[in-house]
Amino acid sequence: MAFNDLLKQVGGVGRFQLIQVTLVVLPLILLASHNTLQNFTAAIPTHHCRPPANANLSKDGGLEAWIPQDRQGRPEPCLRFTSPQWGMPFPNGTGDNGTRITEPCTDGWMYDNSTFPSTIVTEWNLVCSHRALRQLAQSLYMTGVLLGAMMFGYLADRLGRRKVLILNYLQTAVSGICAAYAPNFSVYCTFRLLSGMSLASISINTMTLNVEWMPIHTRAHVGTLIGYVYSLGQFLLAGVAYAVPYWRHLQLLVSVPFFAFFIYSWFFIESARWYSSSGRLDLTLKALQRVARINGKQEEGAKLSMDVLRASLQKELTLSKVQASAIELLRCPALRRLFLCLSMLWFATSFAYYGLVMDLQGFGVSIYLIQVIFGAVDLPAKFVCFFVINSLGRRPAQMASLLLAGICILVNAVIPKEQTIVRTSLAVLGKGCLAASFNCIFLYTGELYPTMIRAATALLPETLGQPLPDTVQDLENRRRGKPRHQQQEQQKQMVPLQASAQEKNGL
Secondary structure, three states: OOHHHHHHHOOOOOHHHHHHHHHHHOOHHHHHHHHOOHHHHOOOOOEEEOOOOOOOHHHHOOHHHOOOEOOOOOEOOOOEEOOOOOOOOOOOOOOOOOOOOEEOOOOOEEEOOOOOOEOHHHHHOOOHHHHHHHHHHHHHHHHHHHHHHHHHHHHHHHHOHHHHHHHHHHHHHHHHHHHHOOOOHHHHHHHHHHHHHHHHHHHHHHHHHHHHOOOHHHHHHHHHHHHHHHHHHHHHHHHHHHHOOEHHHHHHHOOOHHHHHHHHHHHOOOOHHHHHHOOOHHHHHHHHHHHHHHOOOHHHHHHOOHHHHHHHOHHHHHHOOOOOOOOHHHHOHHHHHHHHHHHHHHHHHHHHHHHHHOOHHHHOOOHHHHHHHHHHHHHHHHHHHHHHHHHOOHHHHHHHHHHHHHHHHHHHHHOOOOOHHHHHHHHHHHHHHHHHHHHHHHHHHHHHOOHHHOOOOOOOOOOOOOOOOOOHHHHHHHHOOOOHHHHHHHHHHHHHHHHHHHHHOOO
């Protein structure tokens, strides 16, 4: 009996799966908010230099006397005149009228607060020569995403998915609230980095925990559900950011709910598949029997015993003492190939996706409107992706979504900036394709990597209808084309041989 058969025995997709999947997926609504939060908390309002403190605007001829105009007739954001360009000269006789000599904004800036009354840009003057610091804040957040995926991915494979998720919810809540009260830019960046670490782990382990508790035929449904919840978060962010235009309040609002997620996450049931792959047969039995009770399958749960599990999960128990690590990604040929292919997929999708969604002000339309449009395009894109995944397979869906996204982005690069509607339309279409690619790659990664290292395309194998690999050996067998039943027979033959070897060695 394979693990998928055990899941069916205790209810398949029952009350437990519906409740736990819902509760595990719910935090992803705010995950989308955090990922693109700086579109609003770090928005750049229209600005120009502040005139000198001793300037008399009524005498000098108004603000125009101090601020030069650009080619479009708008105030220059980073320069001012050293002296007023008309009106009376300074009383001390210094400075000539009409010299048109400019200087940087030594007295700070004045901001248009009509749309964005408070952002980190206006609070810490992240404009002109300090503009790169704004990008640094987002780069540090994404650095946290990278570090979190590596560190917490390793911990999830060693400590379990549930414990890591509990820690991540608490870390997100605390670091997000601390960022909201940050006294300076450096402290803000530090806590944003910590938020990125925990949110990356939440994203990975949400998919992992849900996939490991679901039968084979429902995995694409779960992946699509996760994608739609993330899209819902994009709609939510647009509304909340519009209603709460002050960056500290907005940062606080999207962080506090993680305390609630932290509290109810203690009731999650750890992955029985992870228990079995870790050699904890007693905890595997408890988890399956608890799920059977919740699903109303007490009789089926009572039929399970340690002996039944030993007979059913011989392979997991035989190889549970083999401690796989990230080194296996490069040591094992099958894993190395997967790792390189998936790494390129993740890089291409993430690089293009965040390049689009983190520059909403560059489209020249309302930032709130474009946020809603970017969320809306996900709905049909992920719906089409779902049918392609289920009918043609994961590989065609992955290839098609990336190919279409690449075409849209390349064509957009040669369109003149004046054609705002065309550029925005291509960007929206490309973003929808990238969202579909994300939907597929999350599912693909969870299905391709074995259980023991799961929390770490044309060349990728198809996984439609395939059981999840539990060990590196499963992956090697799949690469060589061995049928599943042949793999199980091979594992059954290994058990008595290993037991005999242990007896000879006096173990």
